[in-house]
Amino acid sequence: MEVESTERMKKVHVKPINIWEDFFKDKTHGGHRYSTEEFLALEAREKLFHLDGGKTLLDFGCGSAELLTYYAPKYEKLVGVDFSPSMLREADKRIKEKGCNNIDLILANHETLWDHLQFPFDRITAAGVIQYLTFQEIDAFIANASKYLNPDGKIVFFDVLDPRLYPLWKLGLFAPKAGVLKALYRIWCDLWYSISATLKNRPRNIYGFSHNPYKLQEIANKHGFEMRYVQSMYYEYKYHAIMFRT
Structure with missing residues (x-):
């Protein structure tokens, strides 16, 4: 399927390859506990604390950019990626409304996005989306992400379901x-x-798959990363996995 490009959305050939891409293809909002701007601001603040700096950020599974627009003031350049066309249409609207001119959007999945990146990133993150990938797909994601991560960069998976x-x-x-x-x-x-x-x-x-943090840690170590995990402040049953090179 080929999508028309907007000012920020790049043209990428992508087709549904699993049940999740088909399920989310017409959804317009993410799975946040509350959709108020007050809550989104608090959630973004917590995530920015764990992202801990950097100048460039790649957000896989950005959805309708509810968090991405809160990240924007802290970064020079951001790229949001999602496999849902409807989510990215909402993201484009929100980005324009918020005046975030430093964000680009890409329609792609966890396999196709890597061929369309033009520079490496200080932070590569995914919030509430890793549960839609198997351990094998997460392994491949980390392997690919490591190729587009700057030397002092971090990979951060937010809101992973804790089994x-x-x-x-x-x-x-x-x-x-x-x-x-x-x-x-x-x-x-x-x-x-x-x-x-x-x-x-x-x-x-x-809600997808729940992933044991020690299994994620094993995969991270395999690719040369240390990993620590912390409990989510706003979702009692989720944790954040923070990966960095030793």
């Missing part, structure tokens, strides 16, 4: 009024959604 905490969240145990009845109700809803999704040929779980 140790995610099941507890699904049961509602982090909710203000947690209890047995609420947990049983969540189990029933999850079962019903799974059945309905199967019948409609949709993903059974829109």
Whole structure:
């Protein structure tokens, strides 16, 4: 599929290769807990703290640029990448509204984006998107990212589903009024959604895969990176994986 370029959106040949690209192809907003600008600003501030500087940034899975526009004042040049055409249309609108002239957008997935980059980056990040990749795809992503990362650069995966905490969240145990009845109700809803999704040929779980941080650390070490992980401030069942060269 070939898309028309805008002032910021580059022409890239990309076609859906998995169920997630098909699922998100017409979505217009990311999966943030709240969509208010106040919350987005707080979430971006936390992520900027962990990004910790740099002048150039690549954001894979940028969605509708809800965080990317908050990153923009801190960087000289930013590139947002997403495999959803509808998300990038919303991103382009938001970038224009916010007057962020230092952001370019690319329509591509985790495999095709590397052929369209023109310079290396100080920071390569992905927020709430790594759960849609398998460990094998994450391995390949880190290998490719390392080729486009400046010597003192970092790769940061934000909001990765923690397999140790995610099941507890699904049961509602982090909710203000947690209890047995609420947990049983969540189990029933999850079962019903799974059945309905199967019948409609949709993903059974829109949150994707949960990834053990120690497995991510193993992959990072394989490619010459140290990795530390920290708990997300705004999502009890997610963590951030911060990778840097030794």
